[in-house]
Amino acid sequence: MIRDSYAPDRVEYFALMGIPLVEPGDDLTGLIVAALASNNMTLMEGDIVVVAQKVVSKAEGRIVTLADVKPSEEARLRAAETDKDPALVQVILDESNEVVRQHHGVVIVEHRLGFVMANAGVDQSNSNSGEVILLPEDPDASAARLATSLQEIGGQNVAVIVSDSIGRAWRNGTVGHALGVAGMRALIDLRETIDLFERPMQVTEVALADEIAAGASALMGQGAEAKPVVIVRGFNLVPDDEASVQTLLRSRDLDLFR
Amino acid sequence: MIRDSYAPDRVEYFALMGIPLVEPGDDLTGLIVAALASNNMTLMEGDIVVVAQKVVSKAEGRIVTLADVKPSEEARLRAAETDKDPALVQVILDESNEVVRQHHGVVIVEHRLGFVMANAGVDQSNSNSGEVILLPEDPDASAARLATSLQEIGGQNVAVIVSDSIGRAWRNGTVGHALGVAGMRALIDLRETIDLFERPMQVTEVALADEIAAGASALMGQGAEAKPVVIVRGFNLVPDDEASVQTLLRSRDLDLFR
Numbered sequence: 204m205i206r207d208s209y210a211p212d213r214v215e216y217f218a219l220m221g222i223p224l225v226e227p228g229d230d231l232t233g234l235i236v237a238a239l240a241s242n243n244m245t246l247m248e249g250d251i252v253v254v255a256q257k258v259v260s261k262a263e264g265r266i267v268t269l270a271d272v273k274p275s276e277e278a279r280l281r282a283a284e285t286d287k288d289p290a291l292v293q294v295i296l297d298e299s300n301e302v303v304r305q306h307h308g309v310v311i312v313e314h315r316l317g318f319v320m321a322n323a324g325v326d327q328s329n330s331n332s333g334e335v336i337l338l339p340e341d342p343d344a345s346a347a348r349l350a351t352s353l354q355e356i357g358g359q360n361v362a363v364i365v366s367d368s369i370g371r372a373w374r375n376g377t378v379g380h381a382l383g384v385a386g387m388r389a390l391i392d393l394r395e396t397i398d399l400f401e402r403p404m405q406v407t408e409v410a411l412a413d414e415i416a417a418g419a420s421a422l423m424g425q426g427a428e429a430k431p432v433v434i435v436r437g438f439n440l441v442p443d444d445e446a447s448v449q450t451l452l453r454s455r456d457l458d459l460f461r
Numbered sequence: 462m463i464r465d466s467y468a469p470d471r472v473e474y475f476a477l478m479g480i481p482l483v484e485p486g487d488d489l490t491g492l493i494v495a496a497l498a499s500n501n502m503t504l505m506e507g508d509i510v511v512v513a514q515k516v517v518s519k520a521e522g523r524i525v526t527l528a529d530v531k532p533s534e535e536a537r538l539r540a541a542e543t544d545k546d547p548a549l550v551q552v553i554l555d556e557s558n559e560v561v562r563q564h565h566g567v568v569i570v571e572h573r574l575g576f577v578m579a580n581a582g583v584d585q586s587n588s589n590s591g592e593v594i595l596l597p598e599d600p601d602a603s604a605a606r607l608a609t610s611l612q613e614i615g616g617q618n619v620a621v622i623v624s625d626s627i628g629r630a631w632r633n634g635t636v637g638h639a640l641g642v643a644g645m646r647a648l649i650d651l652r653e654t655i656d657l658f659e660r661p662m663q664v665t666e667v668a669l670a671d672e673i674a675a676g677a678s679a680l681m682g683q684g685a686e687a688k689p690v691v692i693v694r695g696f697n698l699v700p701d702d703e704a705s706v707q708t709l710l711r712s713r714d715l716d717l718f719r
Contacts, residue, residue: 210682212478218470304717311717319631368667372630372718373577374709376648376668378675380632390634393683409626409683410634417636418676421696424468425651425667438679451632459562459569460630460718 209391209411214437217244218422218430225431227264232352235432248359249440252349253419255431256367256382257326257336259345265337267294285310291325294335298323303461314338317452318382319461320369339365342383343447350385362386362440366416368425372460379420381412383448388441389413390450410451411438467649467669472695475502476680476688483689485522490610493690506617507698510607511677513689514625514640515584515594517603523595525552543568549583549593556581556595561719572596575710576640577719578627597623600641601705608643620644620698624674626683630718637678639670639706646699647671648708668709669696 219238225231231254239246246252260266274282274289278296282289285305292310296302299312303319314323316338324338339345346363353361365383370376381389389412419433455461477496483489489512497504504510518524532540532547536554540547543563550568554560557570561577572581574596582596597603604621611619623641628634639647647670677691713719 210476210680210688212476212680212688214474214676214680216472216474216676218468220470306717371668371711373711373716374638374668374671375711376666376671376709378668378671408634409679410629410632410636411679413632413634413636414675414679417672418472418474418679421667421669421672421676422468422470422472430468430470451634453629453631453633458631459564 209409209439209441211437211439214435216418216422217242217434217436219244219432219434220430222258222430222432225258225261227261227266229262231258231262232349232356235349235353236356238432244434246353246357246359246361246434247436249361249436249438250359251362251364251387251415251435251438251440252353253364253366253379253416253433253435254346254349255423256324256338256342256365258431259339259342259349259365259383260336263339263345265339266334267337268334269294270333281305281310291322291327291335294337295323295325298325298337316342316382317449318369324367324369324382338367338382343385343449344383346383346385347446360386360442362446364412364416364419366420366423368420377420377425379413379416379418379423381410381416381448381451384412384446384451386440386442387412387438387446388443388450389446389448391441412448413451467667467697467699469695469697472693474676474680475500475692475694477502477690477692478688480516480688480690483516483519485519485524487520489516489520490607490614493607493611494614496690502692504611504615504617504619504692505694507619507694507696508617509620509622509645509673509693509696509698510611511622511624511637511674511691511693512604512607513681514582514596514600514623516689517597517600517607517623517641518594521597521603523597524592525595526592527552528591539563539568549580549585552593552595553581553583556583574600574640575707576627582625582627582640596625596640601643601707602641604641604643604704618644618700620704622670622674622677624678624681626678635678635683637671637674637676637681639668639674639709642670642704642706642709644698644700645670645696645704646701646708647704647706649699670706671709
């Protein structure tokens with residue numbers, strides 16, 4: 204029987220200071236290692252490195268110039284219905300499996316990776332005028348590459364979460380969520396756990412990677428691309444070589460809200 | 462212009478150890494103060510005390526014995542449709558404004574306080590057999606009472622979040638959310654914020670109390686009622702005498718998913 208071995212008694216979150224504006228082609232691992240040094244920090248075994256999606260996307264060159272986009276008829280129609288830029292809507296559609304809802308100013312889609320989110324995560328803030336930033340091609344793979352390269356340089360096994368600020372169906376404001384995960388189990392299964400009265404738990408799964416992404420997001424701030432990396436220390440990691448954010452996504456047949 | 466003044470560079474989360482099983486009528490403030498002492502901790506100005514809903518509810522006596530509940534016809538019908546206990550469904554309906562969705566094993570409602578959640582937050586785990594635990598009558602008021610009494614005893618201004626583990630529409634696993642808030646602004650408005658290219662931010666609101674509740678929930682564990690209180694240290698609190706979880710709830714006319 205597991206008694207919450209995943210839940211530590213004390214954790215710390217540190218935002219790395221001084222990470223420069225990230226440009227396409229930048230070596231994100233190198234930037235993190237340099238920032239760790241200038242922050243007088245060393246990664247420790249079991250640390251979780253939470254990296255904002257936007258800098259991962261920028262380093263990977265996931266940038267589209269809207270002037271280069273030719274909107275389809277569908278994009279023009281939806282753009283008119285939602286009062287958005289037709290080129291931007293085209294970019295959103297290109298990143299999506301389907302449109303789930305649309306409303307003035309917002310198109311909620313199923314992103315091609317399965318995330319239900321506004322505007323397919325396509326971001327206009329903190330990018331040069333006329334450019335938009337897409338989600339990474341494969342955030343799990345981005346996280347795995349970072350975890351591997353950080354381990355190669357420093358020697359410590361670390362987990363990596365690529366995070367993004369996402370809106371919710373019934374709540375105002377954004378909250379950090381995991382978009383990609385490496386080196387830790389993203390979803391903790393408590394079906395083996397008993398409660399204090401020795402009966403099986405009613406709540407059976409905890410979205411640990413989302414809870415950690417949320418905690419880290421509170422340090423990143425929204426305007427401050429200068430704090431896109433947060434080190435989380437103290438979790439009893441459940442290692443998982445096949446870690447994937449896909450474990451956090453509800454399967455379509457269990458979805459009651461589409 | 463605000464430049465993410467809410468977002469600190471370093472925060473710590475401490476779970477208080479040794480809080481006993483909470484019973485109706487218990488003085489939760491006294492239990493927290495005693496646990497702080499036995500953990501060799503003192504609250505500091507600006508600390509956020511995150512308290513699991515279940516112990517707040519228990520201390521407030523929000524317990525119903527299912528054998529005492531007489532299910533209505535609607536409760537019997539929905540119980541048959543969802544394969545749940547008719548008395549439990551009656552308790553859920555009594556706590557709800559409306560049923561939003563139902564499915565095998567789950568009734569998703571709008572709780573009378575506005576939360577869209579499974580089973581109205583009514584909990585069968587970690588309670589004595591045949592009893593269920595309701596959400597607090599008014600979690601904002603519960604949080605405010607705790608903040609006031611902790612301030613009276615220790616002298617420090619602290620914020621309090623009453624948290625609960627809640628499921629999401631499109632993601633597996635539960636995540637900590639705020640059910641009640643006192644002493645801090647729950648929703649941070651960034652409309653005055655500029656991005657790094659000096660333009661207004663696209664994302665305009667951050668659900669800070671939810672992010673902190675999520676971070677704290679990762680320490681509480683699910684089976685462990687022994688860790689229902691987490692101290693969060695390091696946030697630059699935005700004081701708010703009129704703090705309320707209601708600011709986190711999307712108004713019905715902006716809800717695209719009902």
